[in-house]
Amino acid sequence: MDDKFMLMIPGPTPVPESVLLAQAKHLIGHRSGEFSQIMADITENLKWLHQTQNDVLMVTASGTGAMEAGIINVLSSGDRVLVGSNGKFGDRWAKLCRAYGLQVDTVEAEWGKPLEPAAFQSALEADAAKSIKAVIVTHSETSAGVINDLEAIAQLVKAHGEALMVVDAVTSLGACSVPMDAWGLDVVASGSQKGYMVPPGLGFVAMSDRAWAAQKTSNLPKFYFDLAAYRKDGAKNTTPFTPPVSLFFALQVALKMMREEGLEAIFARHARLQQATRAAMTALNLPLFAADDCASPAVTAVMPQGVEAEQIRSTMRKRFDIALAGGQDHLKGKIFRVGHLGFVCDRDILTAVSALEATLASLGAEGFSPGAGLTAAQKVLSA
Incomplete structure (x- = not known):
C-alpha cells in the first residue's frame, strides 16, 4: 500500500503533518516585515530550546555545515x-579540522563505548602551555548509539581556562537536555532534520560570549559561513543571504509544538522510548551494541546474531514499509539502528517492534519468543 512509509532512523526523522503543510504556504519576501516577525519568534524559541541567553544563528546547511561554521569562526590557522x-561523526570532525590546517589530537574510544572524561582530563592537565584552543565532542554519537558525558567533559574544559567547548549536538538537541549556559558550552551546532522535526536544510549554531571573543581574532577563511554577518543581521531579524523561507515556516510550527509539549516532557518522552526499544531488543535476544549507562536517547544500535542485519532491514522495508538505519564503516552489515528521535511516539515503537518480531520469524531467527518484545516495550510504556 502506498503512502504508509515509516521512518525509524536517526535522521531525517518523521515530520508532523502541520509542519509539512506549513511549507506549502505561498512564499514571502525574506526582507519583509512579515518574515522578520517569523524570525524573531523562531529565535526566541531556539534560545529556549538551547537553554541559553545568547542568540542561536541559522544557516542554510546540514548539521555538518553548522559544525564547520562553528569551528572556522572561533579558530585560527x-x-x-x-x-x-568514538564513532563516525567524531572521526568526521577530526577530518574537518585537518582540512582547515588545524593541529588535531584525538581522545578515542571503541565504537559502542563512551569517551572517558579522564582521558580529556589527562590531555588538558598536561597542556601547561595552554596550546589547546578547542575541545570538540559529539554529544550523541549516532553511528554507535552512544551518548557521551558532555557535562563532565565541559567542566574539565572550563578548568583548563583557555580551550573552548565545541559541541556537535545534532542528535541530542531536542532529545535530551543540553543546557548551554549552565554547562558552559561555547559552540553548539545542530540540524533541522533531527529533534527539530523539520526536513533537512537548516543548521543552527549557538555561541557563548567566550566564543564571540575568539571570533574576533579567528583567521580561518570564511564568507558564507561568517557568523559575524549572521549575528549582525540577526539582531535586525533578518539574514545576510537568502534563507530557505519554507523551512522557516516549518520551523516556526515545529518549535511551537515543542514549546507546548515542554522541555521536561520532551526529554522524558525520548527517555521512555529509548527504554522501551532497548527492553524490546533484549526480550527478543538481540544484543545491544551500547551499554545502558551510555545509551543515546536518539537511536538504539543492535548487533543481531544468527540473522544478518541487512536481511532484517531489507525485510522491514519491503514487507512493512519501515526504514531502519544500517551500520556505518566497519559496522556496515553488522548492526541495525532503530531511531526514536523527534516526532516519534509510543505507537511508533510498538509498531516497529511488532514488525521486527514478524521479520525475525520470517527469516527463521531462533532464540526468541514471539510477542516477548512487544510485551517488554508495552511494560515500559505503561509504567
Whole structure:
C-alpha cells in the first residue's frame, strides 16, 4: 500500500503533518516585515530550546555545515584542537579540522563505548602551555548509539581556562537536555532534520560570549559561513543571504509544538522510548551494541546474531514499509539502528517492534519468543 512509509532512523526523522503543510504556504519576501516577525519568534524559541541567553544563528546547511561554521569562526590557522572520537561523526570532525590546517589530537574510544572524561582530563592537565584552543565532542554519537558525558567533559574544559567547548549536538538537541549556559558550552551546532522535526536544510549554531571573543581574532577563511554577518543581521531579524523561507515556516510550527509539549516532557518522552526499544531488543535476544549507562536517547544500535542485519532491514522495508538505519564503516552489515528521535511516539515503537518480531520469524531467527518484545516495550510504556 502506498503512502504508509515509516521512518525509524536517526535522521531525517518523521515530520508532523502541520509542519509539512506549513511549507506549502505561498512564499514571502525574506526582507519583509512579515518574515522578520517569523524570525524573531523562531529565535526566541531556539534560545529556549538551547537553554541559553545568547542568540542561536541559522544557516542554510546540514548539521555538518553548522559544525564547520562553528569551528572556522572561533579558530585560527595552526591552532591545536582536541577531538573526541568514538564513532563516525567524531572521526568526521577530526577530518574537518585537518582540512582547515588545524593541529588535531584525538581522545578515542571503541565504537559502542563512551569517551572517558579522564582521558580529556589527562590531555588538558598536561597542556601547561595552554596550546589547546578547542575541545570538540559529539554529544550523541549516532553511528554507535552512544551518548557521551558532555557535562563532565565541559567542566574539565572550563578548568583548563583557555580551550573552548565545541559541541556537535545534532542528535541530542531536542532529545535530551543540553543546557548551554549552565554547562558552559561555547559552540553548539545542530540540524533541522533531527529533534527539530523539520526536513533537512537548516543548521543552527549557538555561541557563548567566550566564543564571540575568539571570533574576533579567528583567521580561518570564511564568507558564507561568517557568523559575524549572521549575528549582525540577526539582531535586525533578518539574514545576510537568502534563507530557505519554507523551512522557516516549518520551523516556526515545529518549535511551537515543542514549546507546548515542554522541555521536561520532551526529554522524558525520548527517555521512555529509548527504554522501551532497548527492553524490546533484549526480550527478543538481540544484543545491544551500547551499554545502558551510555545509551543515546536518539537511536538504539543492535548487533543481531544468527540473522544478518541487512536481511532484517531489507525485510522491514519491503514487507512493512519501515526504514531502519544500517551500520556505518566497519559496522556496515553488522548492526541495525532503530531511531526514536523527534516526532516519534509510543505507537511508533510498538509498531516497529511488532514488525521486527514478524521479520525475525520470517527469516527463521531462533532464540526468541514471539510477542516477548512487544510485551517488554508495552511494560515500559505503561509504567
